[in-house]
Amino acid sequence: MGRLEGTRAIVTGAGSGIGRAVAQRFTAEGAQVLGVVRNPRDVKLLEAEGIAVIIGDVADYETAHRAVETAAVRFGGLDVYVANAGLWDFSKRVEKQSPGELKAGFDEIFGVNLLGALYGAHAALPRLRDSGGSVIVTGSNACFRAGGGGALYTASKFALRGMVMQLAKEFAPVRVNGVAPGATNTGLSGPSAFGQQDRAMNLDAVRMSAMADHMLLGRISQPEEHCGLYVTLASKTESxxxxxxxxxxxxxxxISV
Ligand SMILES: NC(=O)c1ccc[n+]([C@@H]2O[C@H](COP(=O)([O-])OP(=O)(O)OC[C@H]3O[C@@H](n4cnc5c(N)ncnc54)[C@H](O)[C@@H]3O)[C@@H](O)[C@H]2O)c1
Known part of the structure; x- marks a missing residue:
C-alpha cells in the first residue's frame, strides 16, 4: 500500500526535473496525478507513465482553473496542488540588465515563480476545502539566503515563502507548505527576456561543480532526493x-554560509 493511496494531485512543471520526479513518485505511492506542462513534447512521456497531462502556461489563471476542473472531472476531486514550475535567472546581475530587461524579466520570473503559485492556490482552494487537502510549492535555498540566483530569482523565492506563510493563515485548515531544494541536477532554464529560455543549468559543468563545493554534503542533489518531503507534506496523516x-x-x- 502506497503512502498516497486515494490522493488526487496536480503537479505543475511536471515535464522535467523535480516536478517530473514528484509526479512519478506520487504515482508510485498510489496517487492519481495530473501534470501541467509547458512543452507539448512532454505529454506522451508522462501519459505512458499513467500521469494525466494538460498543456498550459502557469502565468495564466486559465491554466490553473483548467487544471483544477480537469482533475475534478477525471479524479472526482483534488487533494494536493503542487506549484512547482519555475524559472531561474542564471544569477544575471542587475547592473547588466537594461531597465526594459529588468521589467520584462521581472514579469516573466514573478509571473511563473510567484503569480503561477498564487493562481494555483486560488483556483484549487474550494476543492481543497472540500477534501481537507493542501498546497505545496517548490521554494529554494533562495527563499532564505542570497547567492542562489540573481535579484529577481531570489526576490521571487523570498516572496513565495512569504506567500506560503500568509496563505497558511488565510486558508487554514487547508495546509500550505513548501519544499526548498538546494542545487539539483536539472535543466532549469530562464526567462526569454534574458534570452535564457533554451539554457539549461545542468549543462554548465563549471557552474555545477562550483555549486557542489558550497554544499555541506559536497555534491549536487538529484530530483528524486527531494520527493520524500513532498510525499510527507501531501499525506493527510504524516504531516x-x-x-x-x-x-x-x-x-x-x-546553515553553512
Ligand atoms: N534545479 C535546482 O537547482 C533548483 C534549486 C532550488 C529550487 N528549484 C526549483 O525547482 C522547481 C523546478 O525546477 P527544476 O530544477 O526541476 O527545473 P526544470 O526546468 O526541469 O523544471 C521547471 C519546469 O517548469 C516548467 N515551466 C517553466 N515556465 C513555465 C510556465 N510559464 N508554465 C508552465 N510550466 C512552466 C518548465 O517547462 C519545466 O518543466 C523550480 O521552481 C525551481 O525554481 C530548482
Whole structure:
C-alpha cells in the first residue's frame, strides 16, 4: 500500500526535473496525478507513465482553473496542488540588465515563480476545502539566503515563502507548505527576456561543480532526493499538523554560509 493511496494531485512543471520526479513518485505511492506542462513534447512521456497531462502556461489563471476542473472531472476531486514550475535567472546581475530587461524579466520570473503559485492556490482552494487537502510549492535555498540566483530569482523565492506563510493563515485548515531544494541536477532554464529560455543549468559543468563545493554534503542533489518531503507534506496523516512551513532539502547549504 502506497503512502498516497486515494490522493488526487496536480503537479505543475511536471515535464522535467523535480516536478517530473514528484509526479512519478506520487504515482508510485498510489496517487492519481495530473501534470501541467509547458512543452507539448512532454505529454506522451508522462501519459505512458499513467500521469494525466494538460498543456498550459502557469502565468495564466486559465491554466490553473483548467487544471483544477480537469482533475475534478477525471479524479472526482483534488487533494494536493503542487506549484512547482519555475524559472531561474542564471544569477544575471542587475547592473547588466537594461531597465526594459529588468521589467520584462521581472514579469516573466514573478509571473511563473510567484503569480503561477498564487493562481494555483486560488483556483484549487474550494476543492481543497472540500477534501481537507493542501498546497505545496517548490521554494529554494533562495527563499532564505542570497547567492542562489540573481535579484529577481531570489526576490521571487523570498516572496513565495512569504506567500506560503500568509496563505497558511488565510486558508487554514487547508495546509500550505513548501519544499526548498538546494542545487539539483536539472535543466532549469530562464526567462526569454534574458534570452535564457533554451539554457539549461545542468549543462554548465563549471557552474555545477562550483555549486557542489558550497554544499555541506559536497555534491549536487538529484530530483528524486527531494520527493520524500513532498510525499510527507501531501499525506493527510504524516504531516497533519504542518502548515506555513518551508522544508529545506538543500544539503546543508543554508546553515553553512
Ligand atoms: N534545479 C535546482 O537547482 C533548483 C534549486 C532550488 C529550487 N528549484 C526549483 O525547482 C522547481 C523546478 O525546477 P527544476 O530544477 O526541476 O527545473 P526544470 O526546468 O526541469 O523544471 C521547471 C519546469 O517548469 C516548467 N515551466 C517553466 N515556465 C513555465 C510556465 N510559464 N508554465 C508552465 N510550466 C512552466 C518548465 O517547462 C519545466 O518543466 C523550480 O521552481 C525551481 O525554481 C530548482
Amino acid at each position: 497533519s499538523y504542518v502548515t506555513g512551513a518551508m522544508l529545506l532539502s538543500d544539503g546543508g547549504l543554508t
